Amino acid sequence: MKEGTPRTIVSRRNRPAKAALSRDVIVAKALEVLERDGFSGFNLRRVAAALDTGPASLYVYLENLDELQALMLDSALAAVNLPKGQDLEWRSELKAFLLSYFRVLYERPGVAQIALSTIPTGPNSLRILELLLGLLAEGGVENAKAAWGADLLLLYVTAIAAEQSNWRAQKMVFERVKAALDNASKEEFPLIAAHHDTLISGGHDRADWALEVIINGMLFGGKQP
Amino acid sequence: MKEGTPRTIVSRRNRPAKAALSRDVIVAKALEVLERDGFSGFNLRRVAAALDTGPASLYVYLENLDELQALMLDSALAAVNLPKGQDLEWRSELKAFLLSYFRVLYERPGVAQIALSTIPTGPNSLRILELLLGLLAEGGVENAKAAWGADLLLLYVTAIAAEQSNWRAQKMVFERVKAALDNASKEEFPLIAAHHDTLISGGHDRADWALEVIINGMLFGGKQP
DNA sequence: ACCTGAACACCGTTCAAGT
């Protein structure tokens, strides 16, 4: 949660309307702007405008736009449901954990796209990675492979969330892909034609299936069954 | 480098030096610029400059920058080694195929990053998808899951190629990640500390292992083994 | 038809000057 500098209760009178700037205030407002305008409509100047100031003001608190996006991502990841205890078996906990991670990225337009171009190193990201390593170890994933496995799971969930939220956000993109598959020669690409509907289907089931695939694959340690 | 106004040696006769523009010429030159300047240094104006013209000229042949990037990606994918025949077993062919796909994206700085933000619908992309569906069918992957599986494989290979080529291209990024892991509290994140070296290791072995994991997982149809 | 100079509407970032 982190509480920044405690509310300084400057209170009414003077002009309390203009909230004092701080990293936390900027990050929170930036996430609002991202949610409202989407990834393609997001930029520093709009964040500044939403804060009723000029873009130059933000550089007192931020190194650059990259740092802001990293802070936004970590802040958004606070919403991920962490595995609570030992109630469930490790496998169910792992899946629920990752699906929550998927949902957080998928449901907020733009956050998934930021995640794709930002390697997260904030406290919430570290907590997620640590818990993931623990669950894999509990599941008996070979020690040396647990690190690669955790990375594989996060990378894939991030990528599919970005792809699918992008399709939802930009219906034009989806229509173009669909049209390209429709127009593909059915003689030259018979399998694409046969799998047409499945290829462009998406949503929750697909992410769920993919997680099963990766988890099962890891349990065999990357060797042939 | 940039050489200001080019020495105007208009040379022999008319001025045949200035190669006639075309989509192919633009795409080829754009890939050169991408290779030379990297993804972050790539833009339309530099492509135009490399073609010795102004940016407006390109709009005779291109809808916009997105279309150029889609064409660049498909052009780069021509270098992927397609599975030749029935010499090898399907599994070896599948892995060699995907590793070639990985290498093409990984070895060209920037191409992998373009691939992440561009859904490929060009002829080379379609050919790759078609062949992939065929190999999975040959391997006995359940019909309805082959489409999702092909997409899963391509998505993951693309994502890991983009991540790793980005680390190589921007050592600063890598150093920052390494520093973040180093500085993480060893009491709060003991597993991250224990897996430190493996987490930041990369390269070929990692992609190879990940492919084994996904292929093995798919053979179980996403059900518990 | 193709090409292009010039302009438009933006960006992120810096800097000098204010408080």
Next chain:
DNA sequence: ACCTGAACACCGTTCAAGT
């Protein structure tokens, strides 16, 4: 210390005018 107007050095894209 914080804030800000103004400017800088870019972008992608459009448009009118040329050939």
